[in-house]
Amino acid sequence: MIRVRKIAHASYETPDLDQQTEYYTNILGLTLTAKDKDAVYLANTVDHHSVVLRKGAQAQCARVGFQIAPDADLNEFEKQTQAQGVKTSRKKDPEPSISDMLCFKDPKGTDIEVFKRDDFYHQKYQSKGVVPHKLGHVAFHCEDVKKVSKFYVDVLGFRESDWMADFFVFLRCGPDHHTINLMGTGSNRHFHTAFEVRNWGHLQEACDFLSLNGYRTLWGPGRHGIGHNLFAYHRSPNGMITELFTELDQMQDEELGYFAPRPWHRDNPQRPKIWEKDPNASNLWGPGPPEEMMK
Ligand SMILES: [Fe+2]
Incomplete structure (x- = not known):
């Protein structure tokens, strides 16, 4: 396909x-x-x-x-x-x-x-603001997570990276652990949009920059279990949630079938799997998402 x-x-x-x-x-x-x-x-x-x-x-x-x-x-x-x-x-x-x-x-x-993209645009990265590397993933709440997940696999060619129990799926279309995530919560709506930053230092600078400009973090910084990315979430002015992340798991070779090894992995090798609904799945360092994240 x-x-x-x-x-x-x-x-x-x-x-x-x-x-x-x-x-x-x-x-x-x-x-x-x-x-x-x-x-x-x-x-x-x-x-x-x-x-x-x-x-x-x-x-x-x-x-x-x-x-x-x-x-x-x-x-x-x-x-x-x-x-x-x-x-x-x-x-x-x-x-x-x-x-x-x-x-x-x-x-x-x-x-x-x-x-298919016709042409590249060659513009430089800006020198003001957070300046992420790229748009990384978009996450959605959905009514029927199994049905929507199957659609992304069968129609668009995505692969399942991980599930949290039977209600939250992380799907990849390239080396990044997830590009689309779908959480079964009974309604169809946006959950968050994530941009990749350079590293932990950049994430720190970004949190300070956001804070100086009146944006408070909603959750994080922390390290997710699923995907193992460092994360920090905040709300944009229209209320939609933005995540900044780095160190997301990479499936560098689909044939090998495991994510590139990292010291923070608990499984060696770290393969796609179904995670239990455990605090470590959402944050290896500390608290899970606040209620406010689900609004
Ligand atoms: Fe995310």
């Missing part, structure tokens, strides 16, 4: 476009690459955009974009998607740097956008 290779962008609707744009540029430190009458495009570096903001009545993650390989055939990918019983449509030149996009909905109602 043709599999998606990476997360390309996440598109949000937000009531106050200017306020959220200010957060993404001056606080998170993404580069504003384009602005048209209804959308703001923000980038990390090689891609034209990693985040798209549009005005909407309520804050939500409406779409997630994924790239297929440069030599993969989007027509074939469309046929393969339709063969799974998924209704698809095509958009020509929908966004800057994307000439041909395949669109469909996942079972929880999020628009999925699959494409």
Whole structure:
């Protein structure tokens, strides 16, 4: 099958476009690459955009974009998607740097956008704000976690990295332990969006920078059990949760089937598995997520 290779962008609707744009540029430190009458495009570096903001009545993650390989055939990918019983449509030149996009909905109602990137944008990383390496993953609450997880595996070619009991799944489409996570909580909505920072020092600087600008951490810093990434969560101005992370487990070789060994692993080798619902699964260092995280 043709599999998606990476997360390309996440598109949000937000009531106050200017306020959220200010957060993404001056606080998170993404580069504003384009602005048209209804959308703001923000980038990390090689891609034209990693985040798209549009005005909407309520804050939500409406779409997630994924790239297929440069030599993969989007027509074939469309046929393969339709063969799974998924209704698809095509958009020509929908966004800057994307000439041909395949669109469909996942079972929880999020628009999925699959494409090949036409060109790189060569912009430099910004020198203000947190300046993460990249958009890492998007996590969602969902009604039917098994069904949505199966869709990402069967339609998009994701692999299951870990489950927490039977209600929280972490899915990968590349070496990163997770690119999409789905938590069965009875409703379909955004949970958090995560950006990768350089290292522990960068995470510390980011927490200080956030604090100086009035953003308090919601949970962390800590080290997750599942994925083993260092993490710190905060809320962006529109209420949506952002995670900054580093040292996420890497499946460097799918054939070998285990994550690159690290001193903080309890399993050697660390393979994809079902974790018990244990405090260590969410935070190896200390407290679990506060109630506030689930709002
Ligand atoms: Fe996360």
